[in-house]
Amino acid sequence: MGEIEESANDTELKTKILLQARSYMKFLIQTWEDVVAKRTVDMDQLSTKANAVLKETKASLIPLLVLLRKGELSETVFPLLMGIFYHLQKKNFRAANDSYIKLSIGNAPWPIGVTAVGIHARSAREKITGENSEANIMKDDMTRSWLVAIKRLITFAEGHWSE
Template sequence: MEHMEKGLNVEDAVKKLVGKDQPNGEKELATGTGNSSGVSEEQMIDLELIKTDPDKLYPLIYYAIKRKLKEWEQYMAERPDDIKHSVQGKRAAATQVQSGEYLKPLFKQLRQRNLPADVLARLTEIMHYMQTRQYQKANDSYLRLSIGNAPWPIGVTMVGIHERSAREKISIDQVAHVLNDEVSRKYIQSIKRLLTFAQTKYPPSDVSQLMG
């Protein structure tokens, strides 16, 4: 039994987290039918888990991204018809759908608990800071995830990360995920889009936490 408990896949782990033991628990998670508002209750992500129990982060991140993606979809659907049918409105809706497609490989990796430690840590930070509306910090973690330890382009010395210890932070990441992997580049780009949406729908009380 102990071995089976450790071998739970992410869907089963999420069901345990949100109290869903029925087979449709994952369906509720993915479609956001957990309550009358159409979006399930959100489980806050604790940054301490990066050090204490990283395995617990997989279902939490999976759930948080799914929930935010569903909120974005609902936001698109609730726009006035004149906006939805405008060129800009159609483009925005297409971006949302495209982002869902781009995130599928990440969802697969989360279900399989198969992410490099640095990627898992950066995603944890991004989702935590998104939940707490600290969008500037979330953007810093996004930049660290997307740039990794790749060489700076010629003439570029800073890309928006706070100057204090910026180079030090970047140097600890082991892989330049965006520059080396097209699949990763697409899902990381979609995470940034989710950040932008979250900042629009849930603006911070402190304007200094807005992304630039």
């Protein structure tokens, strides 16, 4: 009986966190739109490019917003993405960038052309190729596009709120 209540509380808490994450992303986009709107008064070439980047970022974030609304974010991505938003809200941009790198690249080793490593090739090869560890999440184009959009939000927030 206690496990069911804890599970319901966990689900409710996760739903609240996902809602807060969606709201914060929308807040960041709205703030960015306001900054670009103020800049486009003189309509120079730089503001036109900024407007195009903003539009592309908004389009790239739609699949992530849908995943957040449905609660279908994977268990490995959820804490890292929420960590990014937490650090952004605290204006700790270095930690947000570190969380982004951990999310996008992961901890899997990247082999640099080393294939034969000596006598104990089998165990060493597993260490090099990272067969037992999960690689980065940039496996499909949709995920890759919203990851780039998250990095753009981090960069915008850092430029807008850094002191």
